[in-house]
Amino acid sequence: MTPVVEFENVSFSYGDADVLQDVSFSLERGDKISIIGSNGAGKSTTLKISTGFLRPRSGTVRILGENPEKREIKRRFGYLPEDASPYRLLSVQENIQYSALLRGVDDIVSSTEKMIDLFDLAHLRLSKAYTLSRGNTQRLALAMVFVHNPEVLIMDEPLNYLDLNIQETVVRLVKKTEATVLLSTHVVSTASRLTDRIMILSSGRIKWAGTIDEIETDIGSGETIEARLGRMM
Ligand SMILES: Nc1ncnc2c1ncn2[C@@H]1O[C@H](COP(=O)(O)OP(=O)(O)O)[C@@H](O)[C@H]1O
Ligand SMILES: [Mg+2]
Numbered sequence: 001m002t003p004v005v006e007f008e009n010v011s012f013s014y015g016d017a018d019v020l021q022d023v024s025f026s027l028e029r030g031d032k033i034s035i036i037g038s039n040g041a042g043k044s045t046t047l048k049i050s051t052g053f054l055r056p057r058s059g060t061v062r063i064l065g066e067n068p069e070k071r072e073i074k075r076r077f078g079y080l081p082e083d084a085s086p087y088r089l090l091s092v093q094e095n096i097q098y099s100a101l102l103r104g105v106d107d108i109v110s111s112t113e114k115m116i117d118l119f120d121l122a123h124l125r126l127s128k129a130y131t132l133s134r135g136n137t138q139r140l141a142l143a144m145v146f147v148h149n150p151e152v153l154i155m156d157e158p159l160n161y162l163d164l165n166i167q168e169t170v171v172r173l174v175k176k177t178e179a180t181v182l183l184s185t186h187v188v189s190t191a192s193r194l195t196d197r198i199m200i201l202s203s204g205r206i207k208w209a210g211t212i213d214e215i216e217t218d219i220g221s222g223e224t225i226e227a228r229l230g231r232m233m
Contacts, residue, residue, distance in 0.1 A: 002065040004029050004152055004180040005050060010059035012045055012204075019045050020204045023059070032174065032181040034191035037201035038233050043184035044082045046201065047156050050182060051079045063152060075103060078150035078179075080158055084141030088130035092121050095129055096143050103148035115143035118169055135161040146173060155183040159190050170194075188229045200232050208232055 003026035012020040019042045027033055035043050048054040049061055052068030066073045086095040096115050100108045116122055119139040124132065129140060138161045145153065153174075159167045174181055174194045185191050191198045192212050199209040215225055 008060040032195040077152035078145040080155040082156040086129040099144035
């Protein structure tokens with residue numbers, strides 16, 4: 001079967017600065033994986049390359065077997081970028097409706113209502129996006145991604161800025177979805193809350209990949225997962 005997301009020996013640099021070196025991994029349909037790593041490890045860069053927003057210096061990236069830059073592929077995934085910024089002059093409701101419209105959702109009104117309810121945005125329905133706090137902007141950005149129920153979900157630090165109850169909503173949505181999920185986080189506990197599998201990215205290389213259970217069996221007594229992963233990062 002064709003992998004849903006595939007990186008083959010991907011390298012990337014900003015000018016002279018090497019950011020990713022020889023990164024290879026693949027996700028089969030329904031896989032859910034977190035990329036974890038310290039600040040500056042290259043997580044956001046990896047996600048930008050996976051969405052076709054950046055082009056690798058060498059190596060190959062495919063989503064659903066195709067180049068992610070293709071228009072018809074772009075329609076099939078949802079991307080939550082780092083510091084996502086909805087359309088400033090549109091209201092919360094208009095932003096969600098617009099996202100649903102762009103992605104060809106059939107029942108725009110009811111799908112939007114569902115998201116407003118899920119992300120507890122009813123009191124902000126008519127507020128322009130530029131007036132929102134960082135946390136509420138993140139809620140809106142997530143609503144805009146989930147409203148079109150994408151086949152592939154690519155999310156950069158999805159729990160950043162969120163209240164605990166909304167974090168739980170996102171955890172539930174990610175656990176429940178049939179989509180293939182690739183996300184990034186610098187917080188170890190976020191990875192284990194959202195996905196069963198993790199990849200550790202350190203200085204632009206994949207250092208370790210496996211399941212949370214595998215790390216648990218790998219840990220000697222007296223060391224927490226956080227401490228162990230912290231050393232590996
Ligand atoms: N637009 C850019 N221009 C130059 N360097 C960048 C740019 N974006 C990120 N970097 C550098 O690339 C490295 C990886 O960044 P990033 O992928 O954002 O890491 P992470 O998401 O893991 O924190 C860092 O050293 C960062 O400073
Ligand atoms: Mg980042």
